[in-house]
Amino acid sequence: MSTTSPSTSATTATSSAPLLAVRDLQVHFPTQDGVVKAVNGLTFDVERGKTLGIVGESGSGKSVSSMAIMGLHRGTNAKIEGEIVLDGVNLLDISAEEMRKKRGREVSMIFQDPLSAMHPYYTVGNQIAEAYRVHHDVSRKIAKQRAIEMLDRVGIPNPDKRVNDYPHQYSGGMRQRAMIAMGLINDPNLLIADEPTTALDVTVQAQILDLLQDLQREFNSAVIIITHDLGVVAEMADDVLVMYAGRAVEYGPCKEILTHPEMPYTWGLLSSVPDLTGDTDARLIPIPGNPPSLLNPPSGCAFHPRCPHRDKVPGDLCRTQLPMLVPGQRGEMHTKRCHLPNADAIYAAEVLPVIAPDLAEEL
């Protein structure tokens, strides 16, 4: 299990109370085959105006955690424990009705595939205005006006006309803009973006990320961006949380994690990202194997069956003992869940020369 003390998390040291504090979050789904442990002992903070990037493979628990923050597991058979404190209120303690009132107003979410995430039978304007009207007692006309303003703000041309279009009449990028407009119409303190650019082509991805950054500055909201794309993280995030098999395996400031990763899984993620500006000798190395079963996770460190460095840890520790999420060699801000004693050195000596030879030479 992870450490629950806030002192081990990356950002609490810098300010008093973070906007969102997740403490030892655990989301389990009982099924006929056993308990699926989707999220285990997850602890992190997000501050106002800051962006946290949550990275990991499919099934690592990224989306399940964000759905837990949104309270979207309510009414299902999910067993949730721990604390999700938003602005001083533990979201796991409040009633379903109180949570509903916060949803979309204090914390809102934009989804991966905006075509399936929007209702095909209602106009974009209707769906955006609906998000406004549910939290504000205004007429349809005013809500629609507000929807047009938001569409204009996210860069939809002719918003007063496009407001009456149906989602299928928008392009992919425009639909995601409309989703963002819907997410931000109530000026939420926290915006969760679940793979917001995955379904889009690369140029549109960049536009959407720029837009999110602009809006974040303008609205001063905290953003959690969930992605498997380290490029997105590098561009957007202040802090990074790397998840594997429902647990945080590395957590710290973005620059720190991307330049001095100390967990072999993070190395694997970095190795599998192509670098366009880098050396053509650099190799793309996929992470071997498949994501682990959450029903029956591997013993010890969940990553050990796929870890090429487990031999460097003495005494079969990787297989028998779950490592704690503790600060590595680079200070309190940077925590990792790995038994490797000299991870930074191994990375510099063995991993970096393979994936980015030119960077390794500079060191």
Added chain:
Amino acid sequence: MLAYVIRRLFAGVIMLIVMSIVTFALFFASPIDEASFICGKNCSAAQKKQTSAAMGYDDPFAEQWWKFAKGVVQGRDYPDDPQLRETAPETIVHCDAPCLGYSRERGDTVTNLIKDTFPVSFSLAVAAFILWITGGVLLGVIAALKKGTVIDRGLVGLSLIVYAFPTFFVGLVLYKFVAIKWGLTEIPRYTSIAEGGVGGWLSSLTLPAITLAVFFMAAYVRMTRSYVIESFQEDYVRTARSKGLPERTVTFKHALRAALTPIVTMAGLDFAGLMGGAIITESVFNYPGMGKLAVRASQDFDLPTTVGLVVLLAAFVIIANIVVDLLYAVIDPRVRLG
């Protein structure tokens, strides 16, 4: 929109023509000697030949079909014999357009037979439709919303049982017990509005309509339930929830609206099929509808009636298809007509 409807209707007419050729051909190829049926048992070979010629059964297939098709548009005489028209005009029956043929067995034009029986089948279809749609969809939605509970399991189990009962069994149980033994309703006998007023008409329909409806209702409960459950899994329902909409709005505005679309299609086609007569139900309750007419026509080798009924039923299904497609375009903005 209008152009689309016209185009669809045009295509429908062509389909009907093909349909009539096929049914016509099937019966043309049948081994039944229509002439000897008409002529009677004590008919000599010469008389039989004469009858056959007079009825036009000796004409080539294409000509017979053409006469049939012309009759639909213009009406025709039976037998179409200029000589007989002069010598014995009283033996000629004129069949007004749209003439679907003349049934010797029933001694009436097929059009008249349909005119007599259609209101019965139509009333039954409408009454059953209203029952099964309201009941089936309502119970299906309830089962879906209470998924996994006793209510859901009860409804699904019950509809499975009802679905497994043959219609004639349900009909006979209602007839024997509800109407005769317990006397809860009158013994069902079709009463038109003209005879018994709206009240009499409705009460005469109750038992047959229930018989017909329970089978469909059972199917619709399960179908609706699965569509609604599926709809709740959709991403846009999650989006609706994440906006903070109350569960009522999520359910009715977002989930149900999408779930009910495919049901409209099914319902339209099922209703069209029923308008052509509910064979078993009409037989059990001895209702003079098109289903019963079809049974009798096929028992008596009454070819003109059979062909007429098949073509009419095909027309219903084609029209229902067009209506369903138009409705689809109204419900789902992604559907473009054309």
